[in-house]
Amino acid sequence: MNTPATPNDDAEGLSVRPGAVSNLPPPPARQRAFGSTLQLLALCPLLAVSDTVVKGLGFGALVLVIFPLATLLLGAIRRWLDDSIVLPGSLLVTAGLVTAAELFMRAWFHDLGASFGVFLPLLAVNIVVIDHLQTPDAARGTALIRSVRIALGIALTLIALGVARELVGRGSLLSGADALLGTWADRLELKVFSVDMGFLLALLPPGAFISLGLLIAARNWIASRKSTSS
Numbered sequence: 708m709n710t711p712a713t714p715n716d717d718a719e720g721l722s723v724r725p726g727a728v729s730n731l732p733p734p735p736a737r738q739r740a741f742g743s744t745l746q747l748l749a750l751c752p753l754l755a756v757s758d759t760v761v762k763g764l765g766f767g768a769l770v771l772v773i774f775p776l777a778t779l780l781l782g783a784i785r786r787w788l789d790d791s792i793v794l795p796g797s798l799l800v801t802a803g804l805v806t807a808a809e810l811f812m813r814a815w816f817h818d819l820g821a822s823f824g825v826f827l828p829l830l831a832v833n834i835v836v837i838d839h840l841q842t843p844d845a846a847r848g849t850a851l852i853r854s855v856r857i858a859l860g861i862a863l864t865l866i867a868l869g870v871a872r873e874l875v876g877r878g879s880l881l882s883g884a885d886a887l888l889g890t891w892a893d894r895l896e897l898k899v900f901s902v903d904m905g906f907l908l909a910l911l912p913p914g915a916f917i918s919l920g921l922l923i924a925a926r927n928w929i930a931s932r933k934s935t936s937s
Contacts, residue, residue: 750861752833754868754915756826758876761883763869765819767862769808770830774858775851777801777834782847797838801831819886864922871918876909877902 757763780800788796809827812820820827837857873882878900884892908914 750864750919751916752829753826753861753865754919755912756823757865757868757872757915758910759873759883760866760869760881761819761887762822763865763867765816765887766823766826767865769812769827770858770861770865771855773801773804773808773830774834774837774854774861777804778838778851778854779847780804781838782850794835797835798831801834802828804834805831816887818883822886864919867922868915868918871922872909872914874899876905876907876914878905 753766756766777800781797784796784800785793805828809820812823812827837854870880873880878898879902880897880899881892881895884895888895906914909918
């Protein structure tokens with residue numbers, strides 16, 4: 708006599724008794740994949756600001772400050788927000804943070820802030836998207852750690868793209884460092900070859916996506932080499 712299926716049956720039809728080990732994939736692997744997807748989702752609209760090392764450093768620093776701060780503020784006020792106004796409330800909070808960052812850049816790093824264009828305000832939308840894709844009932848500490856990891860990944864990727872694109876496109880490193888560190892930083896620029904010998908595509912938005920694809924391919928190749936060697 709066949710017994711009816713129970714809610715504890717897994718995808719293969721095997722009954723999982725209380726206390727037994729499930730055949731489902733372990734949660735940490737899924738969480739790591741989800742974090743990588745979030746990083747790519749937040750990074751793609753910001754690739755245009757990574758054409759130099761200085762822009763990558765400046766924007767990466769803003770991401771490292773704004774992302775965790777937005778997570779703390781959104782987690783603190785969400786308990787008082789109705790479900791119907793969570794999204795507008797999140798937009799207002801993140802827009803306020805990004806506006807404050809934009810005013811700060813205009814006051815202290817005007818040239819660098821002007822070079823960011825519309826991509827600094829676009830950061831507010833990215834934060835809201837990531838916040839809503841994260842687990843709604845996650846603890847505040849868990850959400851903060853996840854936001855720091857995503858922000859750090861975005862910042863490091865922007866810096867790596869800035870190094871690659873500036874080196875290939877301009878033949879230099881730290882071009883325009885005075886916009887970030889002051890007039891004394893002009894001497895920090897390192898010329899590798901003449902600008903006429905540079906590859907213009909590397910400085911354009913399509914070059915950013917090509918460079919990102921190469922970085923992802925290199926990361927996957929290194930990961931596969933490590934897995935096979937171990």
